[in-house]
Amino acid sequence: MSAPDPNTTTASAPSTDVAPETAEADVTTGLNDLLADATVFYQKVRHYHWNVTGPHFFTLHEEFEALYTFWNDAIDEIAEQVRSRGDRPVHTLADVLDLASLEEDPSTPAAEEMVEVVIADLAALDEQVQQLAERAEEADDADGAATVLEDLSEQIEEDRWMLRAWLNDL
């Protein structure tokens, strides 16, 4: 016969709320997932910047540079949010690929297709950022992750809109 489970000896009040420390840890984990996806996206946009060809070369070469430059800063901000919560930002490429939901692009698509991929990735990133911002707001958001994430979402939406407008004008 096994020893009595100590958890069954005391009645605990039913709770509908997630404990604050659990919610905070959840946000930290989410920030590391986002960091991994942002890193995959950053590298993909660098690849497109380097390898875009065709009549839109000059426009897209510059646009992709502006985009990965923005994400370079965003990645740093997300990583520092993880650090400020006492955790380690994901940093090896193996761990990045393990955590990320976005996929690398080993191919070199046509210029318009590159823009389609970037728009789709931005949509996925934005959904992740918005969900995480909500979770941060619900948790004890002492480090202000929600504000960082809301600003990031705003910029993502602007970039998506600009890229979609550019594609529609072709």
Ligand SMILES: [Fe+2]
């Ligand atoms: Fe360059």
